[in-house]
Amino acid sequence: MKPNSFLEIEQSHLALAQFYRWFQLYERPLTDERRQHALALLADDVEIQSVNGAFKGHAAFLERLALYDGWKTAHHVQFAAVKPLTPDTLELVGHVLFQNIRPDGNRHSYNLQYDARLALIPDELPVFTSIKLTPTGNVEPVAFEDAYPVNRVSSLLHYWLYCMETHNGDASRMRELYTPEFELYTATAGHLSNWEQVQAWIGALPVRISYSSHHIRDLTVQANADSTFSASFILDWQGISSEGEPMIAELQHEWLVEDNPNNRFAALKNVRIVTTEPFQINYSL
Structure with missing residues (x-):
């Protein structure tokens, strides 16, 4: 449970x-x-x-x-x-x-x-x-000061994190959160640029991780001239491995977000995820 x-x-x-x-x-x-x-x-x-x-x-x-x-x-x-x-x-x-x-x-x-x-x-x-x-x-x-860029990115970010925490190996709920053509550089699966690769990445995660959670730190958002937003933030990751061991990590995210205000959410065009503190067992959780 x-x-x-x-x-x-x-x-x-x-x-x-x-x-x-x-x-x-x-x-x-x-x-x-x-x-x-x-x-x-x-x-x-x-x-x-x-x-x-x-x-x-x-x-x-x-x-x-x-x-x-x-x-x-x-x-x-x-x-x-x-x-x-x-x-x-x-x-x-x-x-x-x-x-x-x-x-x-x-x-x-x-x-x-x-x-x-x-x-x-x-x-x-x-x-x-x-x-x-x-x-x-x-x-x-x-x-x-225009708050729309931060609010737009924040809603996307929280929903993306919810999807990452509840996917059960199925990435379909996330599809609307990416542009038709995108670049995703993950910390564990390398460079992904089509949906089949994203589904394979998400599909493999339950083999290693049973549960995960994410806490956002140091979010900054910059509005660009071409209706995109550049976002940078740190995620404090906590999880339970498939063997039941508590784990932690720290991840740096750099996002390029494309916005159509008529859509439910803005969409990810380029995502780069770097591990700044490695995934490790931590029984102090």
Whole structure:
């Protein structure tokens, strides 16, 4: 049976993937495709509360969304934590610096606390059943900084990690997370450049590893002029070998991410993974 600590990290990745996706809706111009992706984040009877009032359901959400036409917004996540409430429900608490420039040119910045609950759905991304936004204080005006690149990459990263932790030897769920042509340089399987090679790599992992988890450190994201993002980060990897031995490693990732805002997720074009601390048994876990 999978240890609870591994299961809770998987669930955290799912919730955070949706949390970062939520902000992206507001940070780029709306299209029909993006509205549909936003609705897919929400339960049919979702309840949302903010200083502007409370409403329930998809139709009310779309009406409220129209109020933000012409706004330029950024959501800088300062903190986010996820914990299970029941076997089917997650609780998420987030602290966000919200910046906006309104159509009349007025600029506002303030801190928000998000209190949300998500319903887990087998083999699908969870959906928000409730979201409460509470202002926790204004901040001094600062230069507007686009948060979309970080939020877009973060949602991709958390969902990719969830897929890596739950694949059971099948890579099919990850296909949408890669561009049609890609380069993947792995720490254990070398250079991969087609999906058959990726499937072979993923298919071989359960022979060596029963469970794994990943903790992200030092994420940096740079927006490029060609609608791509360059991302760099460190993963602290923990796992249980197929022989039942606890293991650790440290991996440096360099990603080139291609973005189409109308897709659910951005896509990996070039991935380079370097082992900075070798895979090793560690009974102190």
